[in-house]
Amino acid sequence: MSSETNRRKSAVDATVEKHAVAASPPPVPAWFQGGFHTFLGSYLRRHFHSIALHREGWQPSSLDANSQGSAGPLIVYANHPSWWDPLIGHYVNLQLFKPRQFYAPIDAIALEKYRVFAKLGFYGVDLSSHSGAAAFLQSSLTILNHPRTSLWITPEGRFCDARDDTAALMPGLPHLCTKLTSGAVVPMALEYLFWEERLPECLIRFGEPLRPSEHTGVSKQNWAHLLTDSLRKTQRQLAADCIGRDASKFAPVLRGRSGAGGLYDVMRAIKSRATGKRFRPEHGDKLQ
Numbered sequence: 048m049s050s051e052t053n054r055r056k057s058a059v060d061a062t063v064e065k066h067a068v069a070a071s072p073p074p075v076p077a078w079f080q081g082g083f084h085t086f087l088g089s090y091l092r093r094h095f096h097s098i099a100l101h102r103e104g105w106q107p108s109s110l111d112a113n114s115q116g117s118a119g120p121l122i123v124y125a126n127h128p129s130w131w132d133p134l135i136g137h138y139v140n141l142q143l144f145k146p147r148q149f150y151a152p153i154d155a156i157a158l159e160k161y162r163v164f165a166k167l168g169f170y171g172v173d174l175s176s177h178s179g180a181a182a183f184l185q186s187s188l189t190i191l192n193h194p195r196t197s198l199w200i201t202p203e204g205r206f207c208d209a210r211d212d213t214a215a216l217m218p219g220l221p222h223l224c225t226k227l228t229s230g231a232v233v234p235m236a237l238e239y240l241f242w243e244e245r246l247p248e249c250l251i252r253f254g255e256p257l258r259p260s261e262h263t264g265v266s267k268q269n270w271a272h273l274l275t276d277s278l279r280k281t282q283r284q285l286a287a288d289c290i291g292r293d294a295s296k297f298a299p300v301l302r303g304r305s306g307a308g309g310l311y312d313v314m315r316a317i318k319s320r321a322t323g324k325r326f327r328p329e330h331g332d333k334l335q
Contacts, residue, residue, distance in 0.1 A: 072190045075148060079166050087138055092303040096244040098135065099297035100143070101252035101285060107143040110231060110256075120191040120198075120230030120259075121147060124220055124274065126282055127201035128209040129239055135249055136199040137167065142300050147197040150190045152183060152219075174204075174219055183219050188226055202274070209238045210286050212279040221270035227259035234278040236285040242292060246304055250289055250297060254281030 091098065100106075110121070121144070125132065133151060140149040148168060155171035158164055165171075170186050173179030190196050202216040224232055234254035241247050254277050262273065288296050 070185075070189045072148070072150065072193050072196060073165065073168070073170050073186075075168050076166055080168075083167055084137075084141055087134060087141075088301070091134065091138060091301055094246065095249055095301065095303040096242075096246040097297075097299045097303055098138065098249040098301040099251065099294075099299045101250070101288065102296055102298050104252040104281070104284070105233065105255050107253070110144075119194075120227055121196070122191070122198045122200060122220070122223070122230070122232045123235050124200045124202055124232065124278065125235040125237055126209060126278060127203045127206055128237055129206065131239065131249070132201055132237060133169070133199075135237065135251075139251065139300065140197055140199065144197050147195050149199060150196055151199040152187070155179075172219075174217065180219060180222075184223060184226070187219075187223050191227065191230070209236075209282065212282060216271060216275055216278075218267065218271070221267045221274060224257075224259060224262075224270045224274070225265065225267050228263060229260050231256035231258060232274070233257075234274070234281045236278070236282040238285055238289050240289055242294070250285060251300075252281055252285040252288075254278065254284075 123136070123140075123144075125136070133153070136151060137149050140147060150168040150170065152172040153164060153169045155173045158169060158171035172183040172186070174183060187198060190198055200220055202220040203214045204217040205214070207214050233256045236252045236254070238250045239247050240250065257273055257277060262270070265273070
């Protein structure tokens with residue numbers, strides 16, 4: 048890279064960081080988000096048997112004053128297996144990282160179509176251009192420079208099978224990590240699968256956080272390796288337990304609907320009451 052290119056890059060970075068410190072994160076109306084959270088819990092219960100967190104992986108409860116401070120910068124980055132991922136992220140943030148405010152980048156064109164998302168912490172990005180990449184850095188640093196926020200990113204940039212570990216991560220996240228000096232960057236693996244119920248399970252495992260304070264001066268390329276290795280390792284660990292189907296390794300974050308539903312379950316309930324037995328709608332005994 049030429050000295051002129053380096054000079055321009057440094058100038059752009061300095062401008063981005065200056066604006067990020069001075070600005071405020073996008074506003075999120077508390078009344079609107081509160082209503083959304085009420086809807087979201089009900090919506091997820093209708094569509095999932097459970098959302099459950101691996102008991103042996105890193106736990107959000109350990110994000111305390113002994114690990115850079117509970118108000119320090121936090122990035123959660125995940126694989127991107129389905130349409131559900133942003134909603135799952137919003138719900139998990141509410142349940143496990145409260146009171147941090149959820150923020151997440153979203154394609155700028157998609158945000159134009161679904162403007163309501165802007166009131167829920169989503170902000171538009173266009174990473175196909177240099178100006179778009181600079182705007183992503185500026186917006187993200189603005190968010191991370193304020194206390195009690197969390198930034199949720201799916202750096203694969205496209206939908207990928209939960210067990211596909213071949214996709215390269217997009218460069219925005221590694222570049223962002225080079226700008227941090229504290230906080231935590233946490234890998235999160237997601238899988239959606241069917242076990243014993245009509246509705247699917249959403250299973251989650253967090254990997255060990257990467258600490259920017261321990262990687263000062265690390266290049267963007269090396270950050271990319273660190274981020275990729277940590278996420279793929281976490282995905283492989285989750286996949287092994289998904290295949291093993293051992294529900295005891297997971298703690299429910301949300302309990303959804305069980306049983307066949309409809310008239311069939313009504314008749315089963317009537318029969319149970321008539322025989323003096325407790326009605327259990329579940330087909331199996333996993334994640335109850």
